[in-house]
Amino acid sequence: xxxxxxxxxxxxxxxxxxxxxxxxxxxxxxxxxxxxxxxxxxxxxxxxxxxxxxxxxxxxxxxxxxxxxxxxxxxxxxxxxxxxxxxxxxxxxxxxxxxxxxxxxxxxxxxxxxxxxxxxxxxxxxxxxxxxxxxxxxxxxxxxxxxxxxxxxxxxxxxxxxxxxxxxxxxxxxxxxxxxxxxxxxxxxxxxxxxxxxxxxxxxxxxxxxxxxxxxxxxxxxxxxxxxxxxxxxxxxxxxxxxxxxxxxxxxxxxxxxxxxxxxxxxxxxxxxxxxxxxxxxxxxxxx
Amino acid sequence: xxxxxxxxxxxxxxxxxxxxxxxxxxxxxxxxxxxxxxxxxxxxxxxxxxxxxxxxxxxxxxxxxxxxxxxxxxxxxxxxxxxxxxxxxxxxxxxxxxxxxxxxxxxxxxxxxxxxxxxxxxxxxxxxxxxxxxxxxxxxxxxxxxxxxxxxxxxxxxxxxxxxxxxxxxxxxxxxxxxxxxxxxxxxxxxxxxxxxxxxxxxxxxxxxxxxxxxxxxxxxxxxxxxxxxxxxxxxxxxxxxxxxxxxxxxxxxxxxxxxxxxxxxxxxxxxxxxxxxxxxxxxxxxx
Numbered sequence: 001x002x003x004x005x006x007x008x009x010x011x012x013x014x015x016x017x018x019x020x021x022x023x024x025x026x027x028x029x030x031x032x033x034x035x036x037x038x039x040x041x042x043x044x045x046x047x048x049x050x051x052x053x054x055x056x057x058x059x060x061x062x063x064x065x066x067x068x069x070x071x072x073x074x075x076x077x078x079x080x081x082x083x084x085x086x087x088x089x090x091x092x093x094x095x096x097x098x099x100x101x102x103x104x105x106x107x108x109x110x111x112x113x114x115x116x117x118x119x120x121x122x123x124x125x126x127x128x129x130x131x132x133x134x135x136x137x138x139x140x141x142x143x144x145x146x147x148x149x150x151x152x153x154x155x156x157x158x159x160x161x162x163x164x165x166x167x168x169x170x171x172x173x174x175x176x177x178x179x180x181x182x183x184x185x186x187x188x189x190x191x192x193x194x195x196x197x198x199x200x201x202x203x204x205x206x207x208x209x210x211x212x213x214x215x216x217x218x219x220x221x222x223x224x225x226x227x228x229x230x231x232x233x234x235x236x237x238x239x240x241x242x243x244x245x246x247x248x249x250x251x252x253x254x255x256x257x258x259x260x261x262x263x264x265x266x267x268x269x270x271x272x273x274x275x276x277x278x279x280x281x282x283x284x285x286x287x288x
Numbered sequence: 289x290x291x292x293x294x295x296x297x298x299x300x301x302x303x304x305x306x307x308x309x310x311x312x313x314x315x316x317x318x319x320x321x322x323x324x325x326x327x328x329x330x331x332x333x334x335x336x337x338x339x340x341x342x343x344x345x346x347x348x349x350x351x352x353x354x355x356x357x358x359x360x361x362x363x364x365x366x367x368x369x370x371x372x373x374x375x376x377x378x379x380x381x382x383x384x385x386x387x388x389x390x391x392x393x394x395x396x397x398x399x400x401x402x403x404x405x406x407x408x409x410x411x412x413x414x415x416x417x418x419x420x421x422x423x424x425x426x427x428x429x430x431x432x433x434x435x436x437x438x439x440x441x442x443x444x445x446x447x448x449x450x451x452x453x454x455x456x457x458x459x460x461x462x463x464x465x466x467x468x469x470x471x472x473x474x475x476x477x478x479x480x481x482x483x484x485x486x487x488x489x490x491x492x493x494x495x496x497x498x499x500x501x502x503x504x505x506x507x508x509x510x511x512x513x514x515x516x517x518x519x520x521x522x523x524x525x526x527x528x529x530x531x532x533x534x535x536x537x538x539x540x541x542x543x544x545x546x547x548x549x550x551x552x553x554x555x556x557x558x559x560x561x562x563x564x565x566x567x568x569x570x571x572x573x574x575x576x
Contacts (some may be wrong), residue, residue, distance in 0.1 A: 017432045017433070017437075022437075022440075022441045022444065022446065022454075022457075022458075023432055023433075023436075023437035023438075023440045023441055023461075025440055025444065026432060026436060026437065026440040027432055030432070073397075077393055077394075077397060080390075080393065082388070082389035082390045082393060083390050083393065100370070101370035102368075102370045102371050102443055103440070105365055105368065105370060105371065105393065106365075106436055106439055106440050108397070109365060109396070109397075109400065109436050110431060110432045110436040110437075112397065112400060112401065113400065113427050113430045113431040113432075113436060114427065114431050114432065116404050116423055116424075116426070116427040117424060117427035117428055117431055119423075120420055120421075120423045120424030120427055121424060128416045128417035128419075128420040128421075129416035129417075131416075131420040131423075132408055132416040132419040132420045132423070133408075133416075135404055135407075135408045135419075135420070135423045136404075136405060136408030136409060138404070139401050139402065139404040139405035139408055140405055142401045143398060143401040143402050143405055144305045144311055144314060144315055144318070144398045144401075144402065145305070145311075148311075148314060148394055148397050148398040148401060149305075149310075149311035149314065149398075150311075151394055152310075152311045152313055152314040152391070152394050153310045153311055155390055156310065156313065158310065166310075169310075170310075173311075
């Protein structure tokens, strides 16, 4: 995973505009928002899923970098004072604290837009049909039926009263849709058939939910130093979490069940999918 | 122009997500931001350019609606307190005044994202190569080399000291790139050849600059009622404008010259381009 993360950082550095000229400030902020050593889970899923179909890695890295741009844009906007008002992210000041609110808004807008440019360029795949499918899939995952809609629910007054179904649905939109598309992008690049796509979709959905439950457990149990951001934020904001709804042990059990389900979904790929299986296990065992 | 504007509003109404369910608020704000009777200049340029190549109008309307979503997203974000802090737009409260800052940020993000979904859907054009080219073109026009970069310059401390070249370059990024792409989208949908594309690019660049100069003249001369927003904003913010740099008469003359140049660029299309010629004249003669 570390190797892919490094190559994704290299790709982002290569793909993002240079921090020079009159628009240098927004490019600088886009770089600050992305080149900060995240886990790169989404690009890793894209690269590893694409690997099942022998896709040349440079194509998968481009698609993965585009997804990471979208993920990072969502963090930049979610952190804004008008939204979650977060001061720290991965142990460093958030973009609006390091620059200012206007630059953070523009850096997010820029990352979202450039992600579509990356997917649209022929270097991502010579077949325009593949590029068009990637673009459409990313737009749907990131749009009102996905990330944007999920964030709207997450900051709504109704958020505090969500039950288990509601919190699960919120997760599927806010973080699940992009994680699903991360695997789907590998399948699109690789020309996967319907069975293979369905298997990866199922894997990604289980993994995405397990990832969120693990996040809630970390938020409830860790201290700020390990997380790189203040701990216990959701409880403070009175937001219903999986931990609150299921209890610590219940949440742990549910995450473990989801990982086993995710692992089983990969059956059509045999041993070739062992890295994806290990990824699912890592997701619930990580400590940050 | 009014007919196309009405059909674009119908398209937007059809393409935007319904304002219902848990994410209803962001969909409602996206509708408020777009279904408010703008001039629809960009979609009009797309539809009229596409008409030169006998493109079925439903395709051009979809592409035009996507461009209008991107234009409206940029207005929503530019109006935010962290940016221009505008209270009125087209005579009604701006999105963050009508809703709140968080909803306005998300509505902008949603409009930008859904625009790419609209272009990516096969209904926009059956040939994926055309869809991929539209997507890439929109991303480049809206990204750091275009709109986002232009807005960064527009709110930068260096903004007040820009000379004529600087203000012209700013306009080319902030508003010119999307206007150029509005015509280019018609050419892409219509399979235009290189000569035709170059002619439309040149027309759009002249028109875009004339449009901005006319805007500066309106801002300097009109009252708030005619504009639907406070007048004299740029002078108040100490931003160098074409009017300040060229004088009222100089700016008027420059706009007129640009319109004549724009009109001449359309020579390869003969009389078929008369609507585009009339549009260029309208742009500098409008009073709001």
